[in-house]
Amino acid sequence: MPRKLYWVLTNYCNLGCAYCYYNTGLSPRHFSKFPYADYKKIIPQFKAHFDEIIFTGGEPLLNKDLFKIARLCHQAGLEISLLTNGVLLNEPIIAKIITTGFKAVSVSLDSLRPEVNDFQRGQGALVIRNLQNLLKLRPKGMEIEIMQTVTRQNLADILTISQFCKTNQIAHWVDPVEINPAVLRVQKLALEKTTQKERQNLEQALLKWAGKDPVLLKYTAAVLSLIQRQKPTNLFCPMGTNHFVLDVDHNLYPCFSRHDLSLGNVFQAPLSQILANKKYLQEAQPQLQQAKCVTLGCVCMTIAGSY
Secondary structure, eight states, X not given: OOOEEEEEOXXXXXXXXXXXXXXXXXXXXXXXXXXXXXXTTTGGGGGGTOSEEEEESXXXXXXTTHHHHHHHHHHTTOEEXXXXXXXXXXXXHHHHXXXXXXXXXXXXXXXXXXXXXHHHTSOHHHHHHHHHHHHHHOOTTOEEEEEEEEOTTOGGGHHXXXXXXXXXXXXXXXXXXXXXXXXXXXXXXXXXXXXXXXXXXXXXXXXXXXXXXXXXXXHHHHHHHHHTTOOOOSOOOXXXXXXXXXXXXXXXXXXXXXXXXXXXXXXXXXXXXXXXXXXXXXXXXXXXXXXXXXXXXXXXXXXXXXX
């Protein structure tokens, strides 16, 4: 299984997605972005522990040092990938992505209908134009993916995006939304509130999306179980074993949701020492591997090693 580091370069963002973990209080945020001079000191440690660095945020393109940081990682022999909301993917930025050596670019888009996408995320028409430019300019071998967050409002868009991706030979990933039950204004997005007919439509769409892939079929079953407030069984989560998150506070976490499990600060201890945290390895990691804390918002990470 590839070893991945999800690196949160900044938690600033130029969109205000209705369901965002930060905006609905599911995850804490203190606004930060750190300069290249600081990160330059720790990048040489990564190759011994990771195969791929996935730059994320917030919106990672808002960190002006992204390309310097990514280039140094690439020069160190690491694959580099980018998760972006697509707003800043103009032609000069696409050119930098190509020359820096990014292996993959994942663009968040919830619907090809701008009005539906804008209800949830905003800037749909702009992101679609930028995505089309990326498709036109991409070099051979670069992977492009649409990451679609599925809510009660865009169930009908799963198959239209799936067909768009097949036509353009790009990947399509479906993430079920997790809605904070304490925030009333976003409850209309919650998948747990779907009607029986809506759940049937969702199931049919997901099964068609998954095709005959056993991993995606297992993922689909887990998503449907969680929507009905049932814990799925027999899941394995690579987060905290093969994959980790480096957050803007410089701390290494097993995943995006478990800020209660900081393994250590990369500016205060060597990465090899942080990853050898005995208490974590003996107590927390076995529980995480069994995905005992899985929720709708993180179920996609349980198969992160396979895709």
